[in-house]
Amino acid sequence: MTLGQALKSDEKILNTIHSLVEQAQEKSRQVEGIRPPSADQKTSYEEILDRFAEVRGRPLFYPYVGSGAGRGPYVELADGSVKLDFINGIGVHIFGHSHPTVIKANIQGSLQDILMQGHLQMNEEYLNFSRQVLDFAKNGSRLRHGWISPSGSMANENALKMARQKNSPARKIIAMKDAFAGRTTMMAELTDNPGYKQGLPEYHEVLRVPFYDKNDPDSTEKSLQILKEHIANNPGDISCFCFEPMLGEGGYKVAPREFFIPLLEECKKNNIAVWADEVQTFLRTGQPFAFQTIGFGEYVDLCTIAKTAQCGMTLYTEEYNPKPGLVAGTFASSSPALTAGTAIMQEMENGGFFGKGGRIEKIHNEFVQRLEELCKGSCKGFLEDPEGLGLMIAVTPLSGDKDKTMKLLKVMFEKGFIAFGCGKSPFRLRFLVPAIVTSEDLQVACAVIEESILEMKDQ
Numbered sequence: 001m002t003l004g005q006a007l008k009s010d011e012k013i014l015n016t017i018h019s020l021v022e023q024a025q026e027k028s029r030q031v032e033g034i035r036p037p038s039a040d041q042k043t044s045y046e047e048i049l050d051r052f053a054e055v056r057g058r059p060l061f062y063p064y065v066g067s068g069a070g071r072g073p074y075v076e077l078a079d080g081s082v083k084l085d086f087i088n089g090i091g092v093h094i095f096g097h098s099h100p101t102v103i104k105a106n107i108q109g110s111l112q113d114i115l116m117q118g119h120l121q122m123n124e125e126y127l128n129f130s131r132q133v134l135d136f137a138k139n140g141s142r143l144r145h146g147w148i149s150p151s152g153s154m155a156n157e158n159a160l161k162m163a164r165q166k167n168s169p170a171r172k173i174i175a176m177k178d179a180f181a182g183r184t185t186m187m188a189e190l191t192d193n194p195g196y197k198q199g200l201p202e203y204h205e206v207l208r209v210p211f212y213d214k215n216d217p218d219s220t221e222k223s224l225q226i227l228k229e230h231i232a233n234n235p236g237d238i239s240c241f242c243f244e245p246m247l248g249e250g251g252y253k254v255a256p257r258e259f260f261i262p263l264l265e266e267c268k269k270n271n272i273a274v275w276a277d278e279v280q281t282f283l284r285t286g287q288p289f290a291f292q293t294i295g296f297g298e299y300v301d302l303c304t305i306a307k308t309a310q311c312g313m314t315l316y317t318e319e320y321n322p323k324p325g326l327v328a329g330t331f332a333s334s335s336p337a338l339t340a341g342t343a344i345m346q347e348m349e350n351g352g353f354f355g356k357g358g359r360i361e362k363i364h365n366e367f368v369q370r371l372e373e374l375c376k377g378s379c380k381g382f383l384e385d386p387e388g389l390g391l392m393i394a395v396t397p398l399s400g401d402k403d404k405t406m407k408l409l410k411v412m413f414e415k416g417f418i419a420f421g422c423g424k425s426p427f428r429l430r431f432l433v434p435a436i437v438t439s440e441d442l443q444v445a446c447a448v449i450e451e452s453i454l455e456m457k458d459q
């Protein structure tokens with residue numbers, strides 16, 4: 001036995017970890033539900049917010065600074081208030097706050113000899129994490145290898161390099177209209193939102209295809225025609241087709257399998273890499289990957305994940321295995337993040353979250369039904385079109401008006417509920433629902449949405 005193995009199996013250490021997790025749980029149990037700020041924290045909290053504004057050069061979007069404590073979907077802020085959190089670090093904390101599995105893995109990871117693991121010197125956590133992801137991916141895809149990275153944007157950069165190297169000298173990228181791909185220079189280029197790239201130059205490397213429009217019966221045919229035109233106009237110069245299986249930042253729009261298949265067939269015929277950007281959808285749609293939920297896995301050459309995984313990863317087939325030297329970087333991820341990411345995936349696999357009748361499906365159905373009741377009932381005319389996949393759900397408030405919806409988000413925040421926006425027109429309310437919510441939590445969420453809409457509807 002190595003000293004490292006001894007450290008992981010040492011009974012005294014394991015008991016200490018167990019005791020630490022228990023003690024943390026005991027504290028977090030005091031987070032019971034939404035509550036207002038404590039009067040005695042008000043001044044110091046305002047100072048913290050001012051300091052944030054100074055550091056960042058502008059105020060925070062939400063006056064949100066976590067205290068470090070929470071319980072399930074509830075989080076305590078540094079002003080002593082408790083909020084119901086349905087955005088979770090924009091989709092990172094799939095088990096919500098202070099989940100025992102995550103805390104335990106975090107402590108276990110932190111006992112490693114190093115904090116950050118890299119691509120030259122790695123510990124076993126790197127392998128455990130990669131094997132768990134690839135094990136999920138085996139089901140219905142040809143993805144066999146993976147390269148870890150610190151973020152979704154970096155995972156995407158690596159996928160693009162792999163596609164371009166394999167299909168060299170092809171340079172261009174087909175991406176969806178309203179796509180979001182991250183914040184690096186190239187991912188900003190792939191992203192179809194002028195608000196996210198003011199003043200940046202255009203590189204003219206991205207060709208757009210419209211995403212599925214459920215209100216247009218010819219949507220699939222139109223997108224296919226546009227894809228074919230791009231291919232005809234750029235012979236041999238298209239390296240990959242990058243798409244989110246469900247449009248994320250672009251409006252939480254869903255498309256059926258029948259929409260994707262003709263597009264992917266066309267890519268295959270023309271030697272264009274099929275790259276599913278699952279940074280937001282990973283672990284969230286009812287199966288580990290959305291390509292499994294929707295059913296187009298056999299077409300995928302490259303797939304990127306991050307967020308719920310706690311770090312990024314680019315998965316690729318045998319054919320797209322990059323030549324040595326193409327992808328690397330100092331950081332892969334931290335030992336606690338790799339340990340926690342692995343533990344989250346294992347618990348989701350063994351805890352009945354995936355599949356027909358799984359916990360994700362139940363949460364989805366109940367939340368959408370409750371939103372539908374609001375749309376047809378007290379919020380009629382001011383709330384419509386709840387839709388999504390698994391734990392990614394959106395609804396359009398106040399006719400999709402962006403300014404009003406931004407105000408609505410702040411009203412809901414004041415009332416103790418955190419959500420976020422997505423899309424352009426309509427601008428929608430989006431929820432990244434943690435996988436551990438109860439019926440009661442969903443009821444609380446809907447009560448705040450209802451109260452806030454009724455307050456805003458005449459403004």
Ligand SMILES: Cc1ncc(COP(=O)(O)O)c(C=O)c1O
Nearest residue numbers: 151152153181182248279280306
């Ligand atoms: C679909 C998609 N791709 C890429 C990214 C970028 O990931 P990161 O913010 O980790 O760089 C995001 C982030 O929101 C995303 O939703």
